[in-house]
Amino acid sequence: xxxxxxxxxxxxxxxxxxxxxxxxxxxxxxxxxxxxxxxxxxxxxxxxxxxxxxxxxxxxxxxxxxxxxxxxxxxxxxxxxxxxxxxxxxxxxxxxxxxxxxxxxxxxxxxxxxxxxxxxxxxxxxxxxxxxxxxxxxxxxxxxxxxxxxxxxxxxxxxxxxxxxxxxxx
Amino acid sequence: xxxxxxxxxxxxxxxxxxxxxxxxxxxxxxxxxxxxxxxxxxxxxxxxxxxxxxxxxxxxxxxxxxxxxxxxxxxxxxxxxxxxxxxxxxxxxxxxxxxxxxxxxxxxxxxxxxxxxxxxxxxxxxxxxxxxxxxxxxxxxxxxxxxxxxxxxxxxxxxxxxxxxxxxxxxxxxxxxxxxxxxxxxxxxxxxxxxxxxxxxxxxxxxxxxxxxxxxxxxxxxxxxxxxxxxxxxxxxxxxxxxxxxxxxxxxxxxxxxxxxxxxxxxxxxxxxxxxxxxxxxxxxxxxxxxxxxxxxxxxxxxxxxxxxxxxxxxxxxxxxxxxxxxxxxxxxxxxxxxxxxxxxxxxxxxxxxxxxxxxxxxxxxxxxxxxxxxxxxxxxxxxxxxxxxxxxxxxxxxxxxxxxxxxxxxxxxxxxxx
Ligand SMILES: Cc1cc2nc3c(=O)[nH]c(=O)nc-3n(C[C@H](O)[C@H](O)[C@H](O)COP(=O)(O)O)c2cc1C
Ligand code: SF4
Ligand code: FES
Numbered sequence: 001x002x003x004x005x006x007x008x009x010x011x012x013x014x015x016x017x018x019x020x021x022x023x024x025x026x027x028x029x030x031x032x033x034x035x036x037x038x039x040x041x042x043x044x045x046x047x048x049x050x051x052x053x054x055x056x057x058x059x060x061x062x063x064x065x066x067x068x069x070x071x072x073x074x075x076x077x078x079x080x081x082x083x084x085x086x087x088x089x090x091x092x093x094x095x096x097x098x099x100x101x102x103x104x105x106x107x108x109x110x111x112x113x114x115x116x117x118x119x120x121x122x123x124x125x126x127x128x129x130x131x132x133x134x135x136x137x138x139x140x141x142x143x144x145x146x147x148x149x150x151x152x153x154x155x156x157x158x159x160x161x162x163x164x165x166x167x168x169x170x
Numbered sequence: 171x172x173x174x175x176x177x178x179x180x181x182x183x184x185x186x187x188x189x190x191x192x193x194x195x196x197x198x199x200x201x202x203x204x205x206x207x208x209x210x211x212x213x214x215x216x217x218x219x220x221x222x223x224x225x226x227x228x229x230x231x232x233x234x235x236x237x238x239x240x241x242x243x244x245x246x247x248x249x250x251x252x253x254x255x256x257x258x259x260x261x262x263x264x265x266x267x268x269x270x271x272x273x274x275x276x277x278x279x280x281x282x283x284x285x286x287x288x289x290x291x292x293x294x295x296x297x298x299x300x301x302x303x304x305x306x307x308x309x310x311x312x313x314x315x316x317x318x319x320x321x322x323x324x325x326x327x328x329x330x331x332x333x334x335x336x337x338x339x340x341x342x343x344x345x346x347x348x349x350x351x352x353x354x355x356x357x358x359x360x361x362x363x364x365x366x367x368x369x370x371x372x373x374x375x376x377x378x379x380x381x382x383x384x385x386x387x388x389x390x391x392x393x394x395x396x397x398x399x400x401x402x403x404x405x406x407x408x409x410x411x412x413x414x415x416x417x418x419x420x421x422x423x424x425x426x427x428x429x430x431x432x433x434x435x436x437x438x439x440x441x442x443x444x445x446x447x448x449x450x451x452x453x454x455x456x457x458x459x460x461x462x463x464x465x466x467x468x469x470x471x472x473x474x475x476x477x478x479x480x481x482x483x484x485x486x487x488x489x490x491x492x493x494x495x496x497x498x499x500x501x502x503x504x505x506x507x508x509x510x511x512x513x514x515x516x517x518x519x520x521x522x523x524x525x526x527x528x529x530x531x532x533x534x535x536x537x538x539x540x541x542x543x544x545x546x547x548x549x550x551x552x553x554x555x556x557x558x559x560x561x562x563x564x565x566x567x568x569x570x571x572x573x574x575x576x577x578x579x580x581x582x583x584x585x586x587x588x589x
Contacts, residue, residue, distance in 0.1 A: 036352035037335055041294070069353075076354040076511075078336030079294045095256035096455060097413035097487055099501045133338060133505060134256035134455075135295040138413035139420040148297040 026062035050084035086128035095134035109156035181267035200386030211282035217393035224378030236365035245285035252341035260409035261379035275382030400426035445490035453482025456562035458569035506563035517560025534581035
């Protein structure tokens with residue numbers, strides 16, 4: 001399957017160098033379909049926190065796994081996205097213990113400070129704000145997983161400071 | 171009752187990574203015993219009465235024996251570290267603080283059934299735990315406790331970590347196996363059970379982190395000792411996760427059979443701000459919600475069942491007087507609707523309908539007959555769903571109808587207009 005003209009010109013068109021890196025990652029696991037999930041994790045990081053179609057096609061070709069299966073897997077699991085996301089991924093927990101401890105107010109604060117709604121990316125492509133289910137940090141509810149780090153005991157009034165800190169670090 | 175640390179013995183006092191420090195506190199002695207007399211392992215685990223800590227309480231020794239009795243060119247040990255149940259963080263504590271205890275348990279299981287390979291299926295939400303596990307695994311291999319010819323026994327056992335990618339359903343055992351195989355995590359029909367035909371069709375022992383972490387102490391101290399802890403039908407200690415409106419949330423290890431009151435008052439320190447407790451969700455997000463009047467219930471499988479509570483994964487989520495139970499039910503039901511894998515109709519279609527019903531009761535638009543319809547649909551889901559997600563998801567609602575019937579009372583027309 002090839003990309004049509006519309007897909008080539010859209011924002012999901014991935015840089016050739018990056019596609020080469022992706023091919024290198026995926027080719028290590030040729031004919032090892034069981035490694036699809038770890039490969040997609042690694043590839044997604046390189047490709048800008050998402051797995052657009054040209055990236056999926058590269059993985060498919062190198063691992064010799066049908067594109068349909070890759071699409072099936074990447075749409076099944078919450079950690080993958082078929083579109084590129086921001087540099088920093090904010091996953092705000094909304095499950096019951098965090099909900100009880102005011103997760104909604106924290107979400108409102110994030111939306112206000114970032115100027116985007118849950119599920120959206122800031123125009124500068126720096127942050128993507130997502131809600132998610134329990135991240136296993138209910139001892140510090142309300143909590144968020146920001147990239148690979150847990151931030152707990154979040155308070156609406158501290159969100160703005162946290163965002164500046166993350167911006168500096170990124 | 172006092173907190174008692176067996177699974178979390180010395181947790182936080184030693185380096186989680188260091189094999190040497192773990193050996194210094196008596197670690198890998200259970201594996202040594204297992205290697206000396208592999209034929210005794212299953213008998214000891216059976217005699218200990220250890221039951222699975224992943225929610226279902228299945229006898230751990232019996233599970234080992236299913237796989238031991240098969241003949242196959244390959245067998246596997248799979249550790250369920252998906253820990254997707256909201257309100258649960260106990261397995262993370264074990265892996266964060268004493269991962270070698272888990273490795274040792276898996277190796278013991280491997281020796282018992284004749285498997286030389288284990289997988290830890292770790293949820294993607296724990297990337298920082300993965301780092302600790304990888305370092306601890308490397309250290310265990312360097313020290314001859316994992317890998318080829320473990321402890322000079324001539325036997326091999328190694329462990330590989332596979333991460334999930336954010337799907338609650340992958341905690342269900344057959345969905346988990348599909349996920350390790352690199353597929354969508356959809357549950358399979360049982361039988362065959364994983365013990366006979368699991369990962370890539372091979373006999374597979376699949377246990378929760380906490381279950382496996384119990385093996386070393388049982389082998390070292392014996393089944394008799396284990397039976398002195400906990401209750402007759404549920405021996406041992408358990409990690410209880412306390413969350414919600416509680417002063418000191420976290421994980422506490424107590425003998426099974428501790429009262430919810432002890433956990434709430436002594437360990438958890440009660441509701442913060444002097445607020446009054448009104449309800450407790452027991453056993454995890456799919457467990458029963460009980461009123462505060464029942465907090466003298468003992469946390470063991472039988473007592474919970476008799477009182478209308480759920481033992482499950484041993485979680486307790488506390489709700490104070492400011493909490494709206496219908497709002498909590500809405501949150502829980504939304505969780506199940508979103509996490510349903512969609513493979514079978516009762517759950518795929520039932521969970522969103524249940525959510526609709528709860529929404530109606532919450533905003534006061536429920537009509538005559540809605541309660542009966544909701545309960546009937548819930549019963550259909552219990553009976554007709556393929557896996558535990560659909561089967562257990564109506565539990566919080568059923569229990570709320572039983573213990574808090576007043577919240578399902580229909581609002582009068584005058585009230586309806588006022589909000
Ligand atoms: C929807 C669903 C989610 C589950 N999630 C987990 C989980 O995160 N961890 C776990 O150990 N067991 C989970 N289980 C239970 C497993 O299917 C299985 O019974 C358990 O891992 C067996 O281990 P045990 O015998 O040591 O308890 C889940 C079951 C269902 C139906
Ligand atoms: S009960 Fe729900 S989660 Fe389980 S197989 Fe059916 S649809 Fe999937
Ligand atoms: S409910 Fe938010 S971390 Fe568990």
